[in-house]
Amino acid sequence: xxxxxxxxxxxxxxxxxxxxxxxxxxxxxxxxxxxxxxxxxxxxxxxxxxxxxxxxxxxxxxxxxxxxxxxxxxxxxxxxxxxxxxxxxxxxxxxxxxxxxxxxxxxxxxxxxxxxxxxxxxxxxxxxxxxxxxxxxxxxxxxxxxxxxxxxxxxxxxxxxxxxxxxxxxxxxxxxxxxxxxxxxxxxxxxxxxxxxxxxxxxxxxxxxxxxxxxxxxxxxxxxxxxxxxxxxxxxxxxxxxxxxxxxxxxxxxxxxxxxxxxxxxxxxxxxxxxxxxxxxxxxxxxxxxxxxxxxxxxxxxxxxxxxxxxxxxxxxxxxxxxxxxxxxxxxxxxxxxxxxxxxxxxxxxxxxxxxxxxxxxxxxxxxxxxxxxxxxxxxxxxxxxxxxxxxxxxxxxxxxxxxxxxxxxxxxxxxxxxxxxxxxxxxxxxxxxxxxxxxxxxxxxxxxxxxxxxxxxxxxxxxxxxxxxxxxxxxxxxxxxxxxxxxxxxxxxxxxxxxxxxxxxxxxxxxxxxxxxx
Amino acid sequence: xxxxxxxxxxxxxxxxxxxxxxxxxxxxxxxxxxxxxxxxxxxxxxxxxxxxxxxxxxxxxxxxxxxxxxxxxxxxxxxxxxxxxxxxxxxxxxxxxxxxxxxxxxxxxxxxxxxxxxxxxxxxxxxxxxxxxxxxxxxxxxxxxxxxxxxxxxxxxxxxxxxxxxxxxxxxxxxxxxxxxxxxxxxxxxxxxxxxxxxxxxxxxxxxxxxxxxxxxxxxxxxxxxxxxxxxxxxxxxxxxxxxxxxxxxxxxxxxxxxxxxxxxxxxxxxxxxxxxxxxxxxxxxxxxxxxxxxxxxxxxxxxxxxxxxxxxxxxxxxxxxx
Numbered sequence: 001x002x003x004x005x006x007x008x009x010x011x012x013x014x015x016x017x018x019x020x021x022x023x024x025x026x027x028x029x030x031x032x033x034x035x036x037x038x039x040x041x042x043x044x045x046x047x048x049x050x051x052x053x054x055x056x057x058x059x060x061x062x063x064x065x066x067x068x069x070x071x072x073x074x075x076x077x078x079x080x081x082x083x084x085x086x087x088x089x090x091x092x093x094x095x096x097x098x099x100x101x102x103x104x105x106x107x108x109x110x111x112x113x114x115x116x117x118x119x120x121x122x123x124x125x126x127x128x129x130x131x132x133x134x135x136x137x138x139x140x141x142x143x144x145x146x147x148x149x150x151x152x153x154x155x156x157x158x159x160x161x162x163x164x165x166x167x168x169x170x171x172x173x174x175x176x177x178x179x180x181x182x183x184x185x186x187x188x189x190x191x192x193x194x195x196x197x198x199x200x201x202x203x204x205x206x207x208x209x210x211x212x213x214x215x216x217x218x219x220x221x222x223x224x225x226x227x228x229x230x231x232x233x234x235x236x237x238x239x240x241x242x243x244x245x246x247x248x249x250x251x252x253x254x255x256x257x258x259x260x261x262x263x264x265x266x267x268x269x270x271x272x273x274x275x276x277x278x279x280x281x282x283x284x285x286x287x288x289x290x291x292x293x294x295x296x297x298x299x300x301x302x303x304x305x306x307x308x309x310x311x312x313x314x315x316x317x318x319x320x321x322x323x324x325x326x327x328x329x330x331x332x333x334x335x336x337x338x339x340x341x342x343x344x345x346x347x348x349x350x351x352x353x354x355x356x357x358x359x360x361x362x363x364x365x366x367x368x369x370x371x372x373x374x375x376x377x378x379x380x381x382x383x384x385x386x387x388x389x390x391x392x393x394x395x396x397x398x399x400x401x402x403x404x405x406x407x408x409x410x411x412x413x414x415x416x417x418x419x420x421x422x423x424x425x426x427x428x429x430x431x432x433x434x435x436x437x438x439x440x441x442x443x444x445x446x447x448x449x450x451x452x453x454x455x456x457x458x459x460x461x462x463x464x465x466x467x468x469x470x471x472x473x474x475x476x477x478x479x480x481x482x483x484x485x486x487x488x489x490x491x492x493x494x495x496x497x498x499x500x501x502x503x504x505x506x507x508x509x510x511x512x513x514x515x516x517x518x519x
Numbered sequence: 520x521x522x523x524x525x526x527x528x529x530x531x532x533x534x535x536x537x538x539x540x541x542x543x544x545x546x547x548x549x550x551x552x553x554x555x556x557x558x559x560x561x562x563x564x565x566x567x568x569x570x571x572x573x574x575x576x577x578x579x580x581x582x583x584x585x586x587x588x589x590x591x592x593x594x595x596x597x598x599x600x601x602x603x604x605x606x607x608x609x610x611x612x613x614x615x616x617x618x619x620x621x622x623x624x625x626x627x628x629x630x631x632x633x634x635x636x637x638x639x640x641x642x643x644x645x646x647x648x649x650x651x652x653x654x655x656x657x658x659x660x661x662x663x664x665x666x667x668x669x670x671x672x673x674x675x676x677x678x679x680x681x682x683x684x685x686x687x688x689x690x691x692x693x694x695x696x697x698x699x700x701x702x703x704x705x706x707x708x709x710x711x712x713x714x715x716x717x718x719x720x721x722x723x724x725x726x727x728x729x730x731x732x733x734x735x736x737x738x739x740x741x742x743x744x745x746x747x748x749x750x751x752x753x754x755x756x757x758x759x760x761x762x763x764x765x766x767x768x769x770x771x772x773x774x775x776x777x778x779x780x781x782x783x784x785x786x787x788x789x790x791x792x793x794x795x796x797x798x799x800x801x802x803x804x805x806x807x808x809x810x811x812x813x814x815x816x817x818x819x820x821x822x823x824x825x826x827x828x829x830x831x832x833x834x835x836x837x838x839x840x841x842x
Contacts, residue, residue: 023709027724110722120581120767138766299623301584352625360668364713371718371768381716381724428623435625439769487625 045169154409190241201251209255312417455502552690563821571811577763587621659684
């Protein structure tokens with residue numbers, strides 16, 4: 001009996017040791033230190049803008065002098081906030097102090113993941129299409145699939161960048177120091193990292209205003225959610241001692257005005273025509289069959305209309321639409337009837353017929369399918385965690401994300417142009433014995449979206465952080481490979497060409513980076 | 520001795536139920552009211568098959584023509600050893616294969632989780648001539664035996680969590696009829712998935728997933744002698760927390776998976792070959808949430824190996840059957 005009790009005790013001890021570790025889970029960016037820029041980039045007001053013609057396209061009135069009663073009243077408001085901080089408010093200050101560009105990017109990734117769900121079919125086997133004019137009805141607008149997401153990240157990042165360049169322009173122009181520089185009590189109680197960056201207009205407010213305003217176009221069901229974040233950020237920024245109310249008000253108004261320029265472009269960039277109609281979808285198949293090629297068809301049941309077949313006509317940021325069709329569009333894939341295509345299909349079958357555990361892991365890591373933040377979001381996550389270590393100023397964060405996400409959006413455009421120009425079938429269509437290790441996306445095969453996104457992202461990120469260039473390219477190669485070994489794409493035609501096209505797009509972003517005044 | 524001879528013919532019944540999606544293998548030996556006799560080792564092999572066509576996304580019941588029928592085959596080895604007649608050690612480990620009958624998704628296969636149990640009978644009491652009561656306490660531990668992908672629902676072979684289980688069982692036998700009720704709490708440790716971020720009802724920038732714990736209960740009743748057991752089972756399982764699958768989303772390991780199921784089991788102990796028995800059964804999920812509506816069948820063969828110290832072949836708690 002003693003033996004039994006002894007063995008029971010041993011078992012219980014092992015169990016408790018094993019489970020002794022807390023079940024609490026922390027996100028990788030939860031506990032990061034506050035942003036403390038290595039360089040405040042005081043001259044960023046002269047950096048090259050994306051859409052605005054001038055940094056002062058929208059006027060910001062000169063702030064009141066810091067010795068006037070108005071400003072002193074604002075300082076007192078900050079002191080009042082500092083005196084009554086709850087633990088929750090302190091946690092919010094800490095959260096936002098890591099960087100508002102980072103946090104808004106994370107919020108964007110969350111919204112993309114939340115809305116990245118293909119609509120459920122109607123009773124008659126057709127599919128409902130999300131409607132921007134009735135966004136709350138099922139299926140909610142948008143369905144943030146990879147091209148939609150790439151464009152959303154692109155617009156948000158580009159607008160944040162222009163808004164911060166304008167913000168920096170006025171900061172330098174008016175040169176009003178932060179509250180912690182103007183008042184010794186606030187200075188003593190400030191939680192904010194203290195820098196020489198002027199606080200008028202507040203960069204957090206500019207970011208909040210521009211992001212919230214862009215949401216009206218991109219994620220209309222989330223306006224209230226984002227506005228709650230805006231209020232949270234305002235309270236956190238003011239109570240940290242980083243800005244007074246007039247810094248905030250001027251900044252938020254500037255951000256919202258600048259967003260209007262980007263939203264106007266977005267409404268006219270051909271995205272609204274990207275879905276197409278049944279007749280247009282049919283003509284894509286007919287045109288492909290007329291060339292003697294097997295046209296792509298949906299592998300879903302009931303057959304789902306192709307995903308945004310005319311997204312290739314969306315207006316890019318880094319080059320014009322003619323460049324998409326005439327310069328960046330790759331040559332054709334091997335004919336669907338060719339031995340080469342047969343060989344490439346066999347290669348896919350070889351990888352999927354008996355997958356290794358290591359391959360399954362790679363496929364899963366890069367899958368980024370339905371319900372995720374998509375491949376561009378994955379690259380944003382990779383970038384963000386590296387940017388944190390670089391101690392960029394907020395404006396440089398915005399600039400680097402703009403370069404990355406404009407490249408990702410333009411990669412989506414070029415990739416989608418090729419996909420629907422060639423309308424090439426998936427491996428599982430040519431050989432139904434090919435079972436995939438993750439879901440097959442509902443659009444043509446050539447060229448691989450993952451490869452294009454990854455090639456573009458690795459190229460521009462390698463320029464931004466040269467010491468990581470090889471690592472980024474290795475990641476991109478793995479992402480591309482994941483689509484081959486997962487049975488989603490052919491290797492030589494889809495993945496390799498996709499990588500090359502992606503790198504070409506990335507090079508346009510490098511060209512911009514070299515001439516935008518930030519390097 | 521006649522008593523011992525009859526007792527010999529009993530052994531641990533082990534029945535697999537595949538209820539949750541397609542993955543969870545459950546050796547019913549840990550939930551029944553049958554004990555191995557001291558120093559006896561019972562080992563067996565089981566085959567189980569489960570399939571479902573309909574499933575619930577949250578409370579929305581649907582089918583999916585891109586999956587067709589999702590099925591799982593399970594081959595397992597299990598056993599029980601009588602440390603004493605009141606304390607048993609149980610183990611089990613299945614090999615699982617899954618597939619979808621339609622669509623392009625690849626099936627999965629591999630060795631799933633090792634389950635270890637200690638089953639203790641602290642109380643057994645005879646009242647009058649026909650009635651016996653018994654109480655049991657069961658402690659379980661299970662952990663993945665391979666690095667299979669848990670984040671591949673609905674075709675994952677398991678959820679890849681390491682679990683601790685506590686269970687109380689109460690049993691009553693009256694003549695040849697019995698009823699057993701049990702309640703179970705399962706603590707599930709965090710799992711690690713092969714992704715750096717995932718969305719539940721909010722975004723998580725981590726590869727760790729908080730697995731909600733599970734409360735379950737079972738009621739079984741029927742005819743039980745030392746030759747035959749024929750019983751009906753009702754199962755209830757409730758994940759405490761977790762989230763619903765959104766419309767047309769993929770399932771996730773930390774979903775709020777609940778179900779009730781009804782089943783039957785049969786067991787026969789051979790007279791001609793003492794220690795040999797056959798088991799079989801089936802069950803059907805009546806209602807669920809974030810799970811498939813599984814129909815399950817299983818069958819197996821068990822044999823009791825007597826060690827030098829063995830006095831009797833096996834026993835269950837019922838002293839009446841030994842009469």
